[in-house]
Amino acid sequence: MKNIGQRLLEERRRLGYSQQYLARAGGVSAHEQRQYEQGEDLPRADYLAQLAAHGVDVVYVVTGKRSTVINISRDQAQTLMDNRVVGQEVTLDGPPEEDLYFKLSDPSGPPPDQS
Structure with missing residues (x-):
């Protein structure tokens, strides 16, 4: 290791x-x-x-585990949001020069509630 x-x-x-x-x-x-x-x-x-x-x-x-954070431009993020959230207007607040970070989620979804 x-x-x-x-x-x-x-x-x-x-x-x-x-x-x-x-x-x-x-x-x-x-x-x-x-x-x-x-x-x-x-x-x-x-x-x-x-x-x-x-x-x-x-x-x-x-x-020892690779990060799943990716850095993309504000325009790329807006395009992703526009294509993901159909029929809803989504805007990204904050200054345009600010970096955006996205954490990729597990496609299987969140773990079940443990309660």
């Missing part, structure tokens, strides 16, 4: 980033970056939050 450091290294390589670039993006030294990737130290939450802004799947790094 992969640990956080191995998954962090995998994500860095997937994105084509150097250790130096990812270190700068996360606000740490190249030495700290190497320690994280080698499993000698655990990354801090603020570092991981900064990496998320650079496309790192932080959910995967921490849990």
Whole structure:
């Protein structure tokens, strides 16, 4: 089973980033970056939050499970909503430059009520 450091290294390589670039993006030294990737130290939450802004799947790094969040433009989101909700007007509030995130739901639906 992969640990956080191995998954962090995998994500860095997937994105084509150097250790130096990812270190700068996360606000740490190249030495700290190497320690994280080698499993000698655990990354801090603020570092991981900064990496998320650079496309790192932080959910995967921490849990080992790929994130199901996708980033699409406001126009693409409006088109999806218009085609999904037929006969109902749907608008997306907020500034147009704001990123939108969608969590893909399980097609089988929510789990049954446990009560």
